[in-house]
Amino acid sequence: MGKTILILGMIAVALTSNGQQKIIRGQVTAHEEIPLIGAEIRVKSSEKAFKTDSLGNFRIECADKDKIAISAKGFTNEEIRIKKKTKYVLVNLKLKSGDENKELAMGYVNIADKDKLYAVKAIDDDEMDYSSFRNIHEVLTGNFPGLQIQNGEIVIRNTASFTGDNAALIIIDGREATMSSLENIATSDIKNISVMKDASASMYGSRGANGVVIVNTKRGEK
Template identity: 45%
Template sequence: MKTKLFPFILFIICVFTINHGSAQERYIQGIVTTFDSITIVGADVFVKSSKEVVKTDTLGHFQVKVAPEDKIKISAKGFQGRTVKLEENTKIVAVNLNLKPGDKAREYAIGYGYVKDGERLNALAQMTSDDVDFSQYTNMYDLIRGRFAGVQVQSNGEIIIRGINSINMSSAALIIVDGMQVDNTILNSLVPTQVKSVNIIKDGSAAIYGSRGANGVVIIETKKGKDE
């Protein structure tokens, strides 16, 4: 009886081993952008475990094979690279790269073909805590007023990016903090030293934020624990 069962048991073990090995193969998909909406073409995506490098496609998308709790590093000339730690259940990754300070970075981004629409890129402005010491500003209004040309701060706290468009309707820019739409009054309680970056979108790129984006968008990213 044992002799007859042995081949069957061996078969079950082989099948389990094969399936278990296959289950270890894991792929993730992702997209790489800048200013939260402009896709980056040809960015390098480096997988730490396998040392594999793939490039983002014409839509900024990528797919890579990873190990459990792996890390990927995304880089492109003219941009500040980012390393992303993958959790066990991570399937999709959205990575936003900050443009390095200075006009040279924009030239790289456009000239190397990472950003297809140079006009859109030049309609954006960015400042990070790596570029400027935010602690020199007492509040967010002073920071925005002092560092972004043409951007106005009204007495009621509204941020005006594209000028006064209407007497009856608000011309205030949309405020986004850590991916969430907020009222401009949050800037009263937000301390500059808690901020990692400020992005200003002035043109049609803001359309992804709906009708309110027509007045421009202020995108603020605050510091997380690892950024302190």
């Protein structure tokens, strides 16, 4: 009996020394405000991993003075120490350099479809029959307010140019492309289109200052 009490007392002391478990809530974002879906939150003490939901939110159980590691494809990892008074954690991940990481982030793996990095508008082939349009010009100007095609270039209203050139950046199936390449796409081959401007296009640096038109084709999935 005496040994049992002693063992229980030792366990209680050990649990106290390790700190009590508590619930921490938080959110993982990119570019300050864009929620990241499926970002991993790993608790150092227990090695348990959690995923953020469709709003970038998470709920974890950890100890006082614990550490959590946050990671998402295409973004730099972050590690945060939990303090005694910590109840809520807001984490803003930064995009890694390199085109491959931009494609990961823009591949809608981590970012909610509804956000599309502050897309002016995004349309998918499930919503529309693109083949009903004669060409890409009709698709763009007919569905994206503020977008115009002038002198063979796409111009998005209310974008600020740092280079003196007003043409929007064009991305086709994850790669930078020319206007002629865009015009050669058959409307029946389009899967989805997104148009971005302002802070949404900041991941493309100065190239995205005039906005970005992103086109994914059905052949690009193969």
